[in-house]
Amino acid sequence: MSEASRMVEVGEKQVTAREAVAECTIRMTPDACAALVAGTPKGDPMEAAKVAGLLAAKRTPDLLPFCHPIALTGASVMLEPDAETGTIRIEAVMHALDRTGAEMEALTAAAVAALCLYDAAKAFDRAAEIGGLHLLAKAGGKSGAFRRAD
Numbered sequence: 001m002s003e004a005s006r007m008v009e010v011g012e013k014q015v016t017a018r019e020a021v022a023e024c025t026i027r028m029t030p031d032a033c034a035a036l037v038a039g040t041p042k043g044d045p046m047e048a049a050k051v052a053g054l055l056a057a058k059r060t061p062d063l064l065p066f067c068h069p070i071a072l073t074g075a076s077v078m079l080e081p082d083a084e085t086g087t088i089r090i091e092a093v094m095h096a097l098d099r100t101g102a103e104m105e106a107l108t109a110a111a112v113a114a115l116c117l118y119d120a121a122k123a124f125d126r127a128a129e130i131g132g133l134h135l136l137a138k139a140g141g142k143s144g145a146f147r148r149a150d
Contacts, residue, residue, distance in 0.1 A: 007066055013099040018070075018140035022106035023091045024133035026114045030086040032124035036117065037081050045120035046079050053077035053092055053113030057105040064108070070098040072105065077113050090114050091136070101141050107133060 028036075036045045057075050061067040074095040081088045092109035094102035114130045121128040137147045 005065070007068060008100075010068060010099040013142065015097055015099055016140050018094075018096040018098060018101050018138070020094045020102040020106040020138045021091065021136040022103070022110045022134065023089060023136050024110045024114050024130060025090065026088050026117050026121065026128060026130050028086045028121045028125040028128035030083055032121050032128065033081055033086045033088060034083040035124050036088070036120055037083055040120055040123070042120070045117060046081070048120070049079060049090070049113040049116040050077045052116035053090070053109035056112035057092065057094060057109040060105045060108045064104055067104050068098075068100050070096045070100060070102060070105065072096050072102065075105070075109065077109055079113070079117075088117055090117075101138055103135055103138055107135060 039045070054075055054077055057072065061069045072094060076093045078091045079088055090110045090113045092106045092113065094106045094109070096102045111133055118128050118130060135146070135148060137145070139145045
């Protein structure tokens with residue numbers, strides 16, 4: 001019997017404070033970006049993206065089969081639009097008290113927030129593009145701190 005697909009055992013690990021920060025960017029025409037910032041007939045796509053990212057963070061283990069459900073103690077999704085260049089930077093920050101990190105929750109939150117923005121942007125720019133999804137930083141746990149060098 002193969003154990004190729006399994007969740008890693010974390011029961012022996014200490015519960016510690018964890019933090020993870022991820023980001024990605026969605027690029028579109030400057031006019032499309034300005035339309036999203038101004039709001040659409042469907043409502044405020046910026047606020048919808050934040051909420052979608054937060055909901056996604058909470059559902060990460062339902063989407064990714066090897067992720068443990070973790071005790072998120074706080075989460076935020078921030079958007080930085082630049083209508084001049086047609087970009088919106090998405091940053092997701094997760095805090096948890098658990099035996100494993102919150103990196104996947106942060107990455108999932110950023111990605112889903114970007115998808116929500118694409119859903120709104122496609123009415124103005126079907127060529128909008130999501131990119132640059134990556135972990136910026138993590139803290140806590142056995143492996144310690146990580147900060148992406150750019």
